[in-house]
Amino acid sequence: MTSYRLPNRGRVDHRKSVRFTFDGKSYQGLAGDTLASALLANGVHLMGRSFKYHRPRGVVSAGSDEPNALMGTRRGPGRFEPNTRATIQELRAGLEATSQNRWPSLAFDMGAINDNMGSLFSAGFYYKTFMWPRSFWDRVYEPIIRNAAGLGVSPTESDADTYASRFHHTDVLVVGAGPAGLAAALAAGRAGASVMLVDENAEPGGTLLSEPSVVIDGKPAWDWLAQALAELAGLPNVTVMTRTTAIGYYHQNLVGLAQRLTDHLDTAPSDAPRERMWKVRAREVVLAQGALEKPLVFDGNDRPGVMLAGAAQTYLNRFGVKVGDRPAIVTAHDSAWHAAFDLADAGAKPVAIVDVRPAVDTALTDRARALGIEVLLGRTVTGTSGRLRVKSLRVNRMEGGKPGAPRDIGCDAVLMCGGWTPCLHLFSHTQSKLAWDEALQVYLPGKKTEAVQIAGAGRGLWGIASTLEDGATAGATAARDAGHDATAQTHTVTADRTGSGVTCKELPTDKDPGKAKAFIDFQNDVTAKDIRLAVREGMRSIEHVKRYTTNGMATDQGKMSNVNGLMIASDALGKAPPQVGLTTFRPPYSPTTFGTFAGYHKDATFEVTRRTPIDGWAEANGAAFEPVALWRRAWYFPKPGEDMHAAVSRECRAARASVGIFDASTLGKIEVTGRDAVTFMERMYTNPWAKLGVGRCRYGLLLGEDGFIRDDGVIGRLSADRFHVTTTTGGAARVLNMMEDYLQTEWPDLKVWLTSTTEQWATIALQGPNARKLLEPFVEGIDISAEAFPHMAVAECTVAGFPARLFRISFTGELGFEVNVPARHGLALWEKLMAAGQQYDICPYGTETMHVLRAEKGYIIVGQDTDGTLTPDDAGLTWAIGKAKRDFVGKRSLARPDMVAKGRKQLVGLLTDDPKVVLQEGAQIVADPSQPKPMTMLGHVTSSYWSDALGRSIAMAVVVDGRDRDGQTLHVPMPDRTITAKVVKSTVFYDPENTRISA
Amino acid sequence: MNAMTSTLAAGVTITELAPTTRIALRLADPATVPGLSLPTEVGARSADGSRTALCLGPDEWLIEAPEADRAAVLATLAGISAPHSAVEVSDREITYALEGPAVLDLLATGCPRDLARMPVGSGARTVFDTAQVVLTRETDDRFHLTVWRSFASHVRALLDLAQRELAAGL
Amino acid sequence: MTHFSFAQVVKGALTGQKNWTPQWPDREPKAAYDVVIVGAGGHGLGAAYYLAKEHGITNVAVIDKGWLGGGNTGRNTTIIRSNYLYDESARLYDHALDLWENLSQDLNYNVMFSKRGVLMLAHNVHDVQSFQRHVHSNRLNGVDNQWLSAKEAKLFCPPLDINPNARYPVMGAALQRRAGTARHDAVAWGYARGAAARGVDIIQNCPVTAIRRGPDGRVTGVETAKGFIAAKKVAVSAAGHTSVVMETAGVRLPLESYPLQALVSEPIKPIFPCVVMSNSVHAYISQSDKGELVIGSGTDQYVSYSQRGGLPLIEHTLAAICEIFPIFRRMRMLRKWGGIVDVTPDRSAILGKTPVPGLYVNCGWGTGGFKATPGAAHVLAHTVAKDEPHPINAPFTLERFTTGRLIDEAAAAAVAH
Amino acid sequence: MLLIYCPYCEQDLPELEFAYAGEAHIARPADPAALSDEEWRDFLFIRSNPKGVHFERWRHLNGCARFFNAARETVGDKFLATYKAGEPRPDADALLASPTGDAK
Numbered sequence A: 001m002t003s004y005r006l007p008n009r010g011r012v013d014h015r016k017s018v019r020f021t022f023d024g025k026s027y028q029g030l031a032g033d034t035l036a037s038a039l040l041a042n043g044v045h046l047m048g049r050s051f052k053y054h055r056p057r058g059v060v061s062a063g064s065d066e067p068n069a070l071m072g073t074r075r076g077p078g079r080f081e082p083n084t085r086a087t088i089q090e091l092r093a094g095l096e097a098t099s100q101n102r103w104p105s106l107a108f109d110m111g112a113i114n115d116n117m118g119s120l121f122s123a124g125f126y127y128k129t130f131m132w133p134r135s136f137w138d139r140v141y142e143p144i145i146r147n148a149a150g151l152g153v154s155p156t157e158s159d160a161d162t163y164a165s166r167f168h169h170t171d172v173l174v175v176g177a178g179p180a181g182l183a184a185a186l187a188a189g190r191a192g193a194s195v196m197l198v199d200e201n202a203e204p205g206g207t208l209l210s211e212p213s214v215v216i217d218g219k220p221a222w223d224w225l226a227q228a229l230a231e232l233a234g235l236p237n238v239t240v241m242t243r244t245t246a247i248g249y250y251h252q253n254l255v256g257l258a259q260r261l262t263d264h265l266d267t268a269p270s271d272a273p274r275e276r277m278w279k280v281r282a283r284e285v286v287l288a289q290g291a292l293e294k295p296l297v298f299d300g301n302d303r304p305g306v307m308l309a310g311a312a313q314t315y316l317n318r319f320g321v322k323v324g325d326r327p328a329i330v331t332a333h334d335s336a337w338h339a340a341f342d343l344a345d346a347g348a349k350p351v352a353i354v355d356v357r358p359a360v361d362t363a364l365t366d367r368a369r370a371l372g373i374e375v376l377l378g379r380t381v382t383g384t385s386g387r388l389r390v391k392s393l394r395v396n397r398m399e400g401g402k403p404g405a406p407r408d409i410g411c412d413a414v415l416m417c418g419g420w421t422p423c424l425h426l427f428s429h430t431q432s433k434l435a436w437d438e439a440l441q442v443y444l445p446g447k448k449t450e451a452v453q454i455a456g457a458g459r460g461l462w463g464i465a466s467t468l469e470d471g472a473t474a475g476a477t478a479a480r481d482a483g484h485d486a487t488a489q490t491h492t493v494t495a496d497r498t499g500s501g502v503t504c505k506e507l508p509t510d511k512d513p514g515k516a517k518a519f520i521d522f523q524n525d526v527t528a529k530d531i532r533l534a535v536r537e538g539m540r541s542i543e544h545v546k547r548y549t550t551n552g553m554a555t556d557q558g559k560m561s562n563v564n565g566l567m568i569a570s571d572a573l574g575k576a577p578p579q580v581g582l583t584t585f586r587p588p589y590s591p592t593t594f595g596t597f598a599g600y601h602k603d604a605t606f607e608v609t610r611r612t613p614i615d616g617w618a619e620a621n622g623a624a625f626e627p628v629a630l631w632r633r634a635w636y637f638p639k640p641g642e643d644m645h646a647a648v649s650r651e652c653r654a655a656r657a658s659v660g661i662f663d664a665s666t667l668g669k670i671e672v673t674g675r676d677a678v679t680f681m682e683r684m685y686t687n688p689w690a691k692l693g694v695g696r697c698r699y700g701l702l703l704g705e706d707g708f709i710r711d712d713g714v715i716g717r718l719s720a721d722r723f724h725v726t727t728t729t730g731g732a733a734r735v736l737n738m739m740e741d742y743l744q745t746e747w748p749d750l751k752v753w754l755t756s757t758t759e760q761w762a763t764i765a766l767q768g769p770n771a772r773k774l775l776e777p778f779v780e781g782i783d784i785s786a787e788a789f790p791h792m793a794v795a796e797c798t799v800a801g802f803p804a805r806l807f808r809i810s811f812t813g814e815l816g817f818e819v820n821v822p823a824r825h826g827l828a829l830w831e832k833l834m835a836a837g838q839q840y841d842i843c844p845y846g847t848e849t850m851h852v853l854r855a856e857k858g859y860i861i862v863g864q865d866t867d868g869t870l871t872p873d874d875a876g877l878t879w880a881i882g883k884a885k886r887d888f889v890g891k892r893s894l895a896r897p898d899m900v901a902k903g904r905k906q907l908v909g910l911l912t913d914d915p916k917v918v919l920q921e922g923a924q925i926v927a928d929p930s931q932p933k934p935m936t937m938l939g940h941v942t943s944s945y946w947s948d949a950l951g952r953s954i955a956m957a958v959v960v961d962g963r964d965r966d967g968q969t970l971h972v973p974m975p976d977r978t979i980t981a982k983v984v985k986s987t988v989f990y991d992p993e994n995t996r997i998s999a
Numbered sequence B: 001m002n003a004m005t006s007t008l009a010a011g012v013t014i015t016e017l018a019p020t021t022r023i024a025l026r027l028a029d030p031a032t033v034p035g036l037s038l039p040t041e042v043g044a045r046s047a048d049g050s051r052t053a054l055c056l057g058p059d060e061w062l063i064e065a066p067e068a069d070r071a072a073v074l075a076t077l078a079g080i081s082a083p084h085s086a087v088e089v090s091d092r093e094i095t096y097a098l099e100g101p102a103v104l105d106l107l108a109t110g111c112p113r114d115l116a117r118m119p120v121g122s123g124a125r126t127v128f129d130t131a132q133v134v135l136t137r138e139t140d141d142r143f144h145l146t147v148w149r150s151f152a153s154h155v156r157a158l159l160d161l162a163q164r165e166l167a168a169g170l
Numbered sequence C: 001m002t003h004f005s006f007a008q009v010v011k012g013a014l015t016g017q018k019n020w021t022p023q024w025p026d027r028e029p030k031a032a033y034d035v036v037i038v039g040a041g042g043h044g045l046g047a048a049y050y051l052a053k054e055h056g057i058t059n060v061a062v063i064d065k066g067w068l069g070g071g072n073t074g075r076n077t078t079i080i081r082s083n084y085l086y087d088e089s090a091r092l093y094d095h096a097l098d099l100w101e102n103l104s105q106d107l108n109y110n111v112m113f114s115k116r117g118v119l120m121l122a123h124n125v126h127d128v129q130s131f132q133r134h135v136h137s138n139r140l141n142g143v144d145n146q147w148l149s150a151k152e153a154k155l156f157c158p159p160l161d162i163n164p165n166a167r168y169p170v171m172g173a174a175l176q177r178r179a180g181t182a183r184h185d186a187v188a189w190g191y192a193r194g195a196a197a198r199g200v201d202i203i204q205n206c207p208v209t210a211i212r213r214g215p216d217g218r219v220t221g222v223e224t225a226k227g228f229i230a231a232k233k234v235a236v237s238a239a240g241h242t243s244v245v246m247e248t249a250g251v252r253l254p255l256e257s258y259p260l261q262a263l264v265s266e267p268i269k270p271i272f273p274c275v276v277m278s279n280s281v282h283a284y285i286s287q288s289d290k291g292e293l294v295i296g297s298g299t300d301q302y303v304s305y306s307q308r309g310g311l312p313l314i315e316h317t318l319a320a321i322c323e324i325f326p327i328f329r330r331m332r333m334l335r336k337w338g339g340i341v342d343v344t345p346d347r348s349a350i351l352g353k354t355p356v357p358g359l360y361v362n363c364g365w366g367t368g369g370f371k372a373t374p375g376a377a378h379v380l381a382h383t384v385a386k387d388e389p390h391p392i393n394a395p396f397t398l399e400r401f402t403t404g405r406l407i408d409e410a411a412a413a414a415v416a417h
Numbered sequence D: 001m002l003l004i005y006c007p008y009c010e011q012d013l014p015e016l017e018f019a020y021a022g023e024a025h026i027a028r029p030a031d032p033a034a035l036s037d038e039e040w041r042d043f044l045f046i047r048s049n050p051k052g053v054h055f056e057r058w059r060h061l062n063g064c065a066r067f068f069n070a071a072r073e074t075v076g077d078k079f080l081a082t083y084k085a086g087e088p089r090p091d092a093d094a095l096l097a098s099p100t101g102d103a104k
């Protein structure tokens, strides 16, 4: 195969060749190539197939706006990704690339049959059909539509790479390292501002990389560039990052940057992340994103070999690749003329420059003629030929506003330029306004909402001189606004290429416009006639046009198609472009890997897993764990061969028979201290607190202001002005926040403070008839006999030599203690108690056993037996409300009409007629199981267990007017059978006299 | 051509510090406390010998002292006559010392604050990843990070990841 | 209106697509209407359609401040399901689901309702209890929903990671097979076309600036950018902006508006067969008929009318997606956007009469009202036509916030202990 | 991610340190029992939800832990002012008119 590489040209390393494969075939490129430039150097233009019509497509651009040259890329297991833009992907040794959306091969694709039926698949066709017969939609049509969808194929393995993220703060962030961005960074950097300069490309320079002939400050462009970069590198306050895309511009100058770290490397260092997300907060932002070149819209503008003129210039000057030997140029802007000249200088033979304008600068025409290039002004283009590569161009003279006779011009590439669009994507993310410039026929930045400057081609400037000056001014202004004394430097530029152009809709044609395939959105196969059809069908908003045709919705997000779509839509609508408007730009500027957003949040560090001080012991002793809020808690401790049921039964028996030990450290703890602590507690909780003696505990119930139960827990009074409040595990943070809210904003006069002590204490519960016997020898400083330390007592003392807060409380119905010791001693205490407990056959139990034991006693679990719709009365907790209290949080809501009405669901016990049957939690309860659906449901089972102690199943349920139904038989219809059960008013199934607890 | 000029440099050491005495002190008016100089600006820290008081909020200080001084500190605080709250939280949290030239980069992997602007000798409550932490700047390139015990292993795992990433040099 | 059919599509192909006419005419407002509907989202347009079709009321205008369907109808992740817990919700959403099933034929517009199934993942014991409660309640309410083990869930959705050691292991899932997705824009367009064909005026780019009331308190019409438009009845269905519009009629609502974000990936060949929701991990994902992964994110924490949203939420959402579907980590995000959702204190809609005679409201759908579109529109039309609620929307009153009879699906899925 | 000026810390700090806490200046009635059901509903649920200047509460949760108030414009999400709890509500029109628009 002939090589299109030009020796000694470009910035690639001609001595370092790199092997890669495309569709299994091996090729050679050079270090510094992109996948696209390397393929072009090998004469390969056909790089992809379009989305809908499967048309053969070649590369169009040299940047992130590429719609066609999308490929699957792979480097070993776990490292495949679809839709990689060949124009951005740098070559690396061994890179494997595969073409997409074709079968069986890129050159011969069965899907291309769609192309012949293209006129059936016009915009919006699927809304109009596939509706009959009705049943065919699910079984036939939709599966076909879905199968046709998509470009590349999904990865199928877990990603082998890691991702990183970083916050950063800077005075000035400059996006884009073209001449404007470089000048801005120099101005701000020299002033001493901290500067971050980023560019999406592999190297900084922007347009300068494609324009080596310009002379800046007396130096050839590339020498000037090297010098500018060296100066920036020498400034400690300046950071330059390449391969870094500013993806989104968020509130108050927060800019997200996606930095690609390893995809270009032959081998990545171990531990190096593949990509990093930077979250940069800048005082000032300078956007120097440049301008995007527009294609021209004409029949056959999508054949492989037809590409943007600026891209061809980039391939030539930056990569040393000639995109063709006999290119034809079609343009509406001066810039493409220079591309032609550069190609001619490099030895190509441009066959013609076709300009839609009737007249252009004579300097251009003179030069063209001098180079032997035919000049055709005031022409239109009406077609191309060639199946997998363009062969000729059909050009017509315009006569009286109409295309005249056609002429075919043979060529091996077509370089088109429809003018340039200032790149204002990031600016638009800030909800800043764009303003239509009538003279330039482009959108320019309008009213801004952030501390931002736009510089260079992004502001419609053309020519390196004006761009440099503009950049320097923007950089200096930004530095000054960030508090630095800055002045804009000046630059002198010679051999500058200034120019201008016109903005077009689709080019006039002499063919049936209904048949022409003049593409606007290449990837999504949107043509000019699709836009016109959408308008004909009443899509009068550009947003409707976009959604009806999918114009601009492809992976380039309209970088190439938005403005052409707008021009055609505005023509069809008979409105001026600014009356039609652009669709909204949204992040990310270029498609960005999910992993980059996820950053470190993966696997073990996906989210915090909170562990108690005793967690390690539980793990070593075979515990099964369950996640509860952010914690992991020991669920049960299976012995070899035991399932959950067997383990839980054994644990329950042990606690009831002798003594069980339980890690309760996750319970929330809040220390409420200060002169007005009692007043505060009175206002927060439903219960009365004033008369609670020091050294005593009480069950506390907390409501939301809407009257529904939010949390509960045992609260101990340590002294007149100090309470040890416990909360549910999941509720701890919420309750503390709620308390702080009331304290700080409603009652700032109260002298009370709240301190979270959840993690200060490890909490170990000992429950069972032998609990005191086990604990007593360890306790110093107090007498824990039944008389001296009764149920609901609390005291500070020493346990096993550790300072402790000892509670006599029970969530099991057994004699019980909860020992709080400073967290660092939790494990030691646990181990001592375990050792000493051997004589009582001590048994560690987990949350499941805790749940069974408490259910036997009818104690509720907030969040399981209550669900955010239950009042204290619904839950049978009226006793917990201080009758004499004038007010507490939620009290007023309890008096609302529907809170006191009949028909509320109340918590009751439920005993199945067959004691062996354990109801399913969540099962629904009805009075009449034979009624038709929808059935009238009375409530549901909230807690249900096999009770070893009772030798039968037990359950709690919320049931409409449940307490009035004491003794009633109700039904629980399951898919396979209906279970009957009796309501018992009391939920206390075990030891209702509380003899065990007060032992 | 790879223009990646940045202040990144490898090398941060992460050390878990031995327990100290920590008290969460709350009171309305710091002037009412004899024997303790309490700074009034949020983030400021004062030192009395081996005891330090870091102002975390307008009415909140974190008092730190060596283990051996625990009783003495508690006694001092018990002597405050104005309404106040002193709660020991020595065991609530774990402190890591992070030290090295790249310490700011290390912290920037999880902390959204501009820590370059944090003066040596001051501190703040902030976040690292999703965990609330207290950071103090001990020297230019040494920070102490204090985090609730159950969050510590998560924070530590992230710090270790970041440390390896810094060492990889990209 | 051109009747849509395969024959017409063929005709279009043969005639250079000359046979098509506007799907709805662009109208200037008349001086007066029997009914003005504020908000041309799916709900408002649908209500106009059903007013015309089922109640014979055709002197109707639907007025939108922007382009029709440009609100949340045009920016949602299109999850459609009806497996709600409470009877009131189940009736409403199942009514909608019944209408979804025949909507394309009814409208002669293919809205691509796709019954691909919605899988809701349980990640802890509490989720399991909660979803079982839903499954049982749904079954007795005649609403399709079933419980799957983790293995069964994986069979249904192969990309799912069911590694039991994951931070959020999949402990099972609730599957509604009848549930799925639809082509959101087509819903707005189909209703607009159907309503317009029956005489309804659709007026775009015309913000309603105030609701006017007569001396007797009754509505008299709306003030708009195009002048006053008289109306005997006014229905406000303006989603995130409802409270702003209603305030002008002196009606204050229990609503707060938040930005909610969503995103799509680059398009890929079909790999994801259903919809997956994980409330515990905050991940909502399906694959569109065009091939993108459509992913729902969360609401920002603060009240806002900017259709933007912050970066941290997207980071969290994509971390969650990658955690459950590690194969997608190398996929790329193509675009993210925001919508403004109006949220009530009990997370259920307000749909019915207001204290102002002749004024009706449909709002408070929060993050989940797309699925209700046909159902809500249908009963709203009934309410407006008859000046009394349909039995299905009767519980969704404004009064419930006074009396305490909330319909709180979120509270019912209470947080773990 | 917003940047929020904490009136207690006297610094601009990242949103990740803060928790939003709903509309400001809705004082809990001194005697709820004296309120009608409608008045109580208004306190519980009715919010102004303006498209414009919103007075709202934030808590510097991962910082000084204080609740404070803010005036924020809800279309552009720009803070116009933040002020300590208990301080009077500033005048919205004056804030909007202020030249910088981001007075602390």
Ligand SMILES: Cc1cc2nc3c(=O)[nH]c(=O)nc-3n(C[C@H](O)[C@H](O)[C@H](O)COP(=O)(O)OP(=O)(O)OC[C@H]3O[C@@H](n4cnc5c(N)ncnc54)[C@H](O)[C@@H]3O)c2cc1C
Residues within 6 Å of the ligand: C038, C039, C040, C041, C042, C043, C044, C063, C064, C065, C066, C067, C068, C069, C070, C071, C072, C073, C074, C075, C076, C077, C078, C079, C080, C206, C207, C208, C209, C237, C238, C239, C240, C241, C242, C245, C260, C261, C262, C296, C338, C339, C340, C341, C365, C366, C367, C368, C369, C370, C371, C372
């Ligand atoms: C990101 C995102 C994801 C979602 N995902 C889902 C999902 O998966 N499933 C689901 O069921 N729901 C989802 N929802 C919610 C769903 O989109 C909405 O509940 C639903 O679409 C609301 O429809 P609507 O017709 O009421 O409102 P909209 O479509 O918002 O219509 C309201 C219309 O009122 C107009 N309007 C407002 N003010 C005025 C005025 N003053 N004058 C005139 N016109 C006015 C607006 O311009 C708008 O067009 C999601 C929402 C968002 C934002």
Ligand SMILES: NC(=O)c1ccc[n+]([C@@H]2O[C@H](COP(=O)([O-])OP(=O)(O)OC[C@H]3O[C@@H](n4cnc5c(N)ncnc54)[C@H](O)[C@@H]3O)[C@@H](O)[C@H]2O)c1
Residues within 6 Å of the ligand: A175, A176, A177, A178, A179, A180, A181, A198, A199, A200, A201, A205, A206, A207, A208, A210, A244, A245, A246, A247, A288, A289, A290, A291, A310, A313, A335, A338, A423, A426, A455, A456, A457, A458, A461, A462, A463, A464, A467, A497, A589
């Ligand atoms: N072929 C031509 O003749 C031609 C074409 C274009 C520009 N120009 C000239 O060059 C000047 C342009 O200079 P300039 O500095 O304004 O633009 P530029 O195009 O030289 O530089 C813009 C840089 O910004 C980068 N960029 C864009 N978006 C980015 C993002 N989101 N994140 C990171 N990087 C991003 C691009 O990769 C590019 O390197 C014009 O004034 C014009 O005279 C000439």
Ligand SMILES: Cc1cc2nc3c(=O)[nH]c(=O)nc-3n(C[C@H](O)[C@H](O)[C@H](O)COP(=O)(O)O)c2cc1C
Residues within 6 Å of the ligand: A552, A553, A554, A557, A583, A584, A586, C074, C075, C076, C077, C078, C184, C264, C288, C290, C292, C294, C307, C334, C335, C336, C337, C338
């Ligand atoms: C289900 C769904 C799928 C979408 N698919 C795409 C897509 O493939 N490409 C695209 O650019 N946008 C897609 N969008 C996003 C829209 O382009 C747009 O962002 C969204 O409708 C919000 O409008 P706005 O961004 O113009 O404000 C999709 C939106 C939805 C709701």
Ligand SMILES: [Zn+2]
Residues within 6 Å of the ligand: D006, D007, D008, D009, D010, D060, D063, D064, D065, D066
């Ligand atoms: Zn603060």
